[in-house]
Amino acid sequence: xxxxxxxxxxxxxxxxxxxxxxxxxxxxxxxxxxxxxxxxxxxxxxxxxxxxxxxxxxxxxxxxxxxxxxxxxxxxxxxxxxxxxxxxxxxxxxxxxxxxxxxxxxxxxxxxxxxxxxxxxxxxxxxxxxxxxxxxxxxxxxxxxxxxxxxxxxxxxxxxxxxxxxxxxxxxxxxxxxxxxxxxxxxxxxxxxxxxxxxxxxxxxxxxxxxxxxxxxxxxxxxxxxxxxxxxxxxxxxxxxxxxxxxxxxxxxxxxxxxxxxxxxxxxxxxxxxxxxxxxxxxxxxxxxxxxxxxxxxxxxxxxxxxxxxxxxxxxxxxxxxxxxxxxxxxxxxxxxxxxxxxxxxxxxxxxxxxxxxxxxxxxxxxxxxxxxxxxxxxxxxxxxxxxxxxxxxxxxxxxxxxxxxxxxxxxxxxxxxxxxxxxxxxxxxxxxx
Amino acid sequence: xxxxxxxxxxxxxxxxxxxxxxxxxxxxxxxxxxxxxxxxxxxxxxxxxxxxxxxxxxxxxxxxxxxxxxxxxxxxxxxxxxxxxxxxxxxxxxxxxxxxxxxxxxxxxxxxxxxxxxxxxxxxxxxxxxxxxxxxxxxxxxxxxxxxxxxxxxxxxxxxxxxxxxxxxxxxxxxxxxxxxxxxxxxxxxxxxxxxxxxxxxxxxxxxxxxxxxxxxxxxxxxxxxxxxxxxxxxxxxxxxxxxxxxxxxxxxxxxxxxxxxxxxxxxxxxxxxxxxxxxxxxxxxxxxxxxxxx
Numbered sequence: 001x002x003x004x005x006x007x008x009x010x011x012x013x014x015x016x017x018x019x020x021x022x023x024x025x026x027x028x029x030x031x032x033x034x035x036x037x038x039x040x041x042x043x044x045x046x047x048x049x050x051x052x053x054x055x056x057x058x059x060x061x062x063x064x065x066x067x068x069x070x071x072x073x074x075x076x077x078x079x080x081x082x083x084x085x086x087x088x089x090x091x092x093x094x095x096x097x098x099x100x101x102x103x104x105x106x107x108x109x110x111x112x113x114x115x116x117x118x119x120x121x122x123x124x125x126x127x128x129x130x131x132x133x134x135x136x137x138x139x140x141x142x143x144x145x146x147x148x149x150x151x152x153x154x155x156x157x158x159x160x161x162x163x164x165x166x167x168x169x170x171x172x173x174x175x176x177x178x179x180x181x182x183x184x185x186x187x188x189x190x191x192x193x194x195x196x197x198x199x200x201x202x203x204x205x206x207x208x209x210x211x212x213x214x215x216x217x218x219x220x221x222x223x224x225x226x227x228x229x230x231x232x233x234x235x236x237x238x239x240x241x242x243x244x245x246x247x248x249x250x251x252x253x254x255x256x257x258x259x260x261x262x263x264x265x266x267x268x269x270x271x272x273x274x275x276x277x278x279x280x281x282x283x284x285x286x287x288x289x290x291x292x293x294x295x296x297x298x299x300x301x302x303x304x305x306x307x308x309x310x311x312x313x314x315x316x317x318x319x320x321x322x323x324x325x326x327x328x329x330x331x332x333x334x335x336x337x338x339x340x341x342x343x344x345x346x347x348x349x350x351x352x353x354x355x356x357x358x359x360x361x362x363x364x365x366x367x368x369x370x371x372x373x374x375x376x377x378x379x380x381x382x383x384x385x386x387x388x389x390x391x392x393x394x395x396x397x398x399x400x401x402x403x404x405x406x407x408x409x410x411x412x413x414x415x416x417x418x419x420x421x422x423x424x425x426x427x428x429x430x431x432x433x434x
Numbered sequence: 435x436x437x438x439x440x441x442x443x444x445x446x447x448x449x450x451x452x453x454x455x456x457x458x459x460x461x462x463x464x465x466x467x468x469x470x471x472x473x474x475x476x477x478x479x480x481x482x483x484x485x486x487x488x489x490x491x492x493x494x495x496x497x498x499x500x501x502x503x504x505x506x507x508x509x510x511x512x513x514x515x516x517x518x519x520x521x522x523x524x525x526x527x528x529x530x531x532x533x534x535x536x537x538x539x540x541x542x543x544x545x546x547x548x549x550x551x552x553x554x555x556x557x558x559x560x561x562x563x564x565x566x567x568x569x570x571x572x573x574x575x576x577x578x579x580x581x582x583x584x585x586x587x588x589x590x591x592x593x594x595x596x597x598x599x600x601x602x603x604x605x606x607x608x609x610x611x612x613x614x615x616x617x618x619x620x621x622x623x624x625x626x627x628x629x630x631x632x633x634x635x636x637x638x639x640x641x642x643x644x645x646x647x648x649x650x651x652x653x654x655x656x657x658x659x660x661x662x663x664x665x666x667x668x669x670x671x672x673x674x675x676x677x678x679x680x681x682x683x684x685x686x687x688x689x690x691x692x693x694x695x696x697x698x699x700x701x702x703x704x705x706x707x708x709x710x711x712x713x714x715x716x717x718x719x720x721x722x723x724x725x726x727x728x729x
Binding site: 004006110111116120 | 447481484485486487488504505506507508509510512514516518519520521522524525533534536537538539573586
C-alpha cells in the first residue's frame with residue numbers, strides 16, 4: 001500500500017504549483033461571494049415583516065424544489081435557505097471539474113504516463129488530487145464561517161456559520177470523492193464529466209422530490225441530507241458526519257479501482273462511434289451543429305428549467321411586491337399594467353440575457369476551433385471562410401430563437417400552474433422574440 | 435545478466451488479443467531493437483514493462499522484479515521516453531525537466547544543462563508553445579540527465595530533425611559504452627540498424643523474428659547486380675527472385691544458401707561487373723511482411 005502512495009506529497013505540491021491561480025479563484029470566489037451576499041442580506045429584508053413574507057414566498061412547492069425546505073423565518077434562516085443549496089452546487093461543480101482535470105484529463109493527454117514511468121506510486125496522482133481538493137474545500141468552509149460570523153448578524157451566530165461552512169466543505173469533499181470514482185469507471189474525461197454531472201443532477205432532483213414529500217428521498221440524497229443540518233435554525237451536525245463517512249467509503253472504492261486497473265482504461269468501455277459520417281455531417285453547417293449539439297441541448301433544458309422557476313413564483317409575487325419597498329422602487333407603477341405584467345417583462349429581459357450565453361458560446365467555439373488549428377482542415381478544402389463563419393452564425397441564430405422560446409415555455413407552463421389568470425402564451429413569445 | 439525478461443506475455447483488451455504469448459530478453463549492455471508496424475503491439479509491450487498495464491497472462495520482469503507489482507522500485511533505475519510526449523501546457527520545458535528529474539532522483543551533475551545545450555532546447559518556453567519535436571526533446575533530456583540501468587524508448591525520435599536524431603544516437607552510444615541497456619522501439623529502420631545489437635520483429639501481437647541483425651540476414655536474400663558479356667537468362671534458376679534488367683545490367687535477389695551456385699553459373703557468361711549487397715533491415719522487414727501479408 002505504501003508503495004502505491006510513493007511521491008504523493010511531491011505530486012500534491014506539483015498540482016498546487018501548476019494550478020494555484022485556478023484553485024485560488026475557486027476558493028476565494030465561492031467564500032468571498034458568500035460573505036458579500038451575507039453582508040447585503042440585512043439590507044434586502046430589513047423589517048421583520050419583509051422577512052416573514054420572504055419566508056412565505058419560499059414556502060411553495062416550486063421554490064422548495066429549487067432551494068430546499070424552509071426551516072425558519074428570520075434572516076439567518078432565509079439566507080441559508082436561499083443560498084446554501086446553490087453555493088453547495090457550485091462547490092460540487094468545482095469538485096467535478098477540478099478532479100476530472102487532475103485525473104482523467106491528464107491521463108487522457110498522456111501526462112500521467114510520463115509520471116507513472118517514474119518511481120511514483122499507482123495511487124499517488126489520485127491521492128494528491130483528493131488531498132488538494134480537501135484542503136481547498138476546508139479553506140472554503142473556514143473562510144466562509146469566519147466571514148459570516150464576522151458580519152455580526154443577530155440570527156447568524158458562530159455555531160450556525162461554522163455549520164454553514166462545514167456543509168460547503170463536506171459537499172465539496174463528497175463530490176470530489178464521487179468524481180474520483182467516476183474517473184475510474186469512465187474511459188475519457190468527457191465521460192467522467194458526463195457521469196459526474198448526471199450524478200450531481202440526480203442527487204439534486206432526488207432531493208427536490210424528497211423535500212416536497214417523501215422525506216426518505218431527501219435523506220438518501222447527500223444534498224438533501226446536508227440541508228437537514230437546518231443551518232441557523234437547529235444546527236444539527238450529524239448529517240456532516242454521515243456524509244464524511246460516505247465520502248471516505250466512495251474515495252476508498254475509487255482508490256481500489258485505480259490500483260487494479262490499466263492506465264487509460266475504464267471499467268465502462270466507451271461505445272464505438274460511427275464508421276462513416278452521416279450525410280448530415282458532411283457540410284460545414286452539419287459539423288458546426290454536431291460539435292455544438294451537447295451544448296445546445298444542455299442549455300435548452302437549462303433555459304426551460306430557468307423559465308419554469310421564474311414562472312413558479314408568480315403565485316406569491318404580487319403580494320410580495322406590495323410589501324417590499326425595494327421592489328416597488330425597482331418597478332414604478334405604470335398605469336394600465338399590473339405588477340405581474342411589469343415583472344414578467346423584467347424576467348423576459350433576464351432570460352434574454354441568459355439565452356445570449358449559449359449563442360455567444362457557439363460563436364466563440366469557432367475561435368477555439370481556429371486556435372486548435374482545426375479550421376485549417378476545412379479551409380484547406382473547398383470551404384470558404386465566409387461559408388464557415390456563416391455556418392456557425394446560423395447555428396447561433398437558430399439556437400438563440402430556440403433558447404428564448406424554451407425559456408418562455410418554461411415560464412408560461414409553471415406560471416399557468418400557480419396563477420389564477422395565466423398569461424397568454426402567444427403574447428409572451430412575441431414579447432420574448434421582440 | 436538479464437536486465438529485462440518477458441515470458442509468454444498475453445494481453446487481451448476484451449476479446450481483442452493485443453499480445454499473444456510474446457517473449458523478449460534484453461541482457462546487460464545490449465541495445466535491443468523492437469520493430470513492427472503501427473498497432474502491432476510495441477507500445478502495449480512497453481506499457482506492460484512499465485507496470486501501467488497489467489499482463490493478462492505471463493510474466494514481465496525488469497531487474498528480476500515483477501513489472502506490475504514492483505513498479506516503483508524498478509522505476510528508480512529506468513528511464514522512459516514515449517513517442518508522443520504530452521506535457522502541461524502552462525509549465526516551461528525547464529520546469530518539467532526538473533520535475534521529472536526530482537521525482538526520480540539519481541541526477542548527474544551538469545548533465546541537464548549540457549543536454550539542453552546539445553539538444554538545442556529553449557527551456558524557458560511554455561510547453562504549450564513547443565512543437566512535437568521540442569516536446570520530444572524535453573522527455574529525452576529528462577531521460578538522459580539521470581543515471582539509469584535501463585532505457586526504454588518508444589519511438590523516441592519521432593518529430594526530431596536529422597541533426598537531433600544524430601545527437602540522440604550519440605546519447606545511446608554513450609549509455610551503451612557505460613554498460614547500460616536499451617530497449618528501442620522504432621520505425622526508423624536505419625536507426626535500429628545503426629544502433630542495435632539485437633532485434634525482435636513483432637507483428638499482430640506475435641514476435642515473428644528475433645536475433646542479431648547478422649543472424650536475421652542469413653534467413654533472407656542478397657541483392658545482386660551483374661553485367662555479363664554474353665546474354666544471361668536467370669529465369670529458370672532455382673532460388674533467384676525479382677529479376678529486373680535495365681539495359682545490360684541485371685539485378686535480382688537470391689536466397690543466401692544458393693548464392694554460391696548462382697555466382698558459379700553466372701561466371702560462365704563472363705562477368706564484367708558484379709555488385710552484391712547484404713539485405714538492409716528494411717528488406718528484412720518488408721520480406722517478413724510481404725510474405726505473410728495476406729493472412
